[in-house]
Amino acid sequence: MTTNEKSQSILLAGASGVLGRHIAHALTEAGHKVTGLGRSGENGIRADLMDRDALLRAVDGHRFDTVIHAATALRKPPMRDSDMYATDALRIQGTAHLVEAARAAGARRFVVESMVFGYGYGDHGDRPLTEDAPFGPPGRTPRLERHIAGMRTKERLAFDAEGLEGVALRFGCFYGPGGTDALLPLLRKRQLPVPGDRGRVLPWVELTDAARAMAAAVERGRPGQAYNIADDTPMGFRAHVETVARTFGLPKPMTVPLWLMKPMSYAHTMMASRLRVSSAKAESELGWRPLYASSGEGLAAMRAASRG
Template sequence: MKVVVAGATGAIGRPLVAALRRSGHLVYALTRGGRGTELVRALGATPVVANVLDREALLRAADGLAADAVIHELTAYKHSPPTHYRSPGLRRTNTLRDIGSRHLVEFAKAVGASRYLTQSLILGYGLRDHGPEPVTELASFGRPQGDANDPFLAALHAAEDQAWQSGIEGIALRYGLFYGPGASATFTRALRLRMLPLPSSGTGSMGFIHIDDAAAATVAALDNGRAGQAYNIVDEEPVTWDAMLDAMAAAIGVRRPLRVPPRLLRLTTPLVTAQMLDLSIRVSNAKATSELGWKPAIPTYREGVRTLIS
């Protein structure tokens, strides 16, 4: 296939382009130009210069271009994941998931694409305790909670809605939290500097996915995913933040994170703290493994953190 990737130089974009090329796909990559053009070419993709938030420029970039699929992996987390609800990166990412998705669907139609895949997140099930039962794709998604998380949840819901209403084969990939080489740089740097404390009261469970497995699942969804479907892309075992970050610290040879009172974390990093304390979720990947012909090559964080060793 000829595939256009939006977000090709991001955390998942780089391994995704490599995985697409290994599978024999011809990859184009949207970039705003400048150094991005060089980075895209270094990945082995053909640059398409346009800003997805500029509808007219994006549609002009579609002139003369033909593609079979478009994959939306754009975020604005340039340096690190957001820690606060007022983070500019979070607000811009919400815009990319809402308005950017709308423009990308138009672009997909303009280039003649028959498939449109969008990045989503298991966090869209809600930042709360989901209990001990596995959460499947049938659970409510992107619904308001009546708190500061609502714009984030609404943006995830909007991204998926754009895929479903696109008029072409739309698929949403609800990824767990990425980790692995290139995807864990913020975590490992903070762990080395002792700047990633954890709440002293313990944390909830989360679904993680190694970045290489996330890329492989995306290629599998491109080839085998059913139109109008969402897929949970997580590994085989939920893990608490405590266990995950302690394991990362051990893998890179530094001390385990400090533990501090939760109230202090809520003041300084409220968004991350909400994910650590308010959210506990056990997500099922059964639908993805049965329908996509995909299975995590790295089944749990225990094997995955070893890839962080330099």
């Protein structure tokens, strides 16, 4: 097994994002030096992943041991398919450009944020998927293929990059500090209707748990390998949102038929999916276990922290 546990110099694309801030903290706590890369002034290196030439100029003269791609174009949860298009592009063109930048900066390791939806949107039954399941199958529709192609290509670019040790983390749905906060005003105003789950469940992972997994992958991930990262308790979208409301003392969300969500095309597709994954490989190879076995536990910790 590859081990890179010494203090590393790490370039983190997406450091100012919700997940990125947690990753930067986890890496710093583990003794690594983190430099953020992105368009905002919060980053040590300012550059747009979609602008290849400007990106290469920005990293010129810098040296990093590892480069992490955790950048998205999302500023709020995606509701419509069009909300995902800029992130789809970042996963394809942005990843290709960042691979070039990683090589130019002398990096040896390239770790990418991926998602469990790369196994395909839809009903996968009750058996948890392992990393041996086909990843990036053709999408059932052109819009779904656009999203899946982004995840498929991002991983392939990482794994196939000559001279780089590519590792991918396939995360469940995120929640926790900086993520769940966006739901609270909607729940307070009863502006977040949810459909019945009807046996549909999704994998979830708390954001600080996800960040710890990224630090573990930097240090112990095997080159060319992907790892599922999710907690022990898959949960339907409605059940998750109801748990948020109950934990924070907010009104229970209104339940609506799933078909009413169709105008919010991406959210409808996600809520209509049934997907479970196994994180056993991450436990055995990365030494990673979720601190929060369920979103109920993670949300309770978030609530307690918010009370000071």
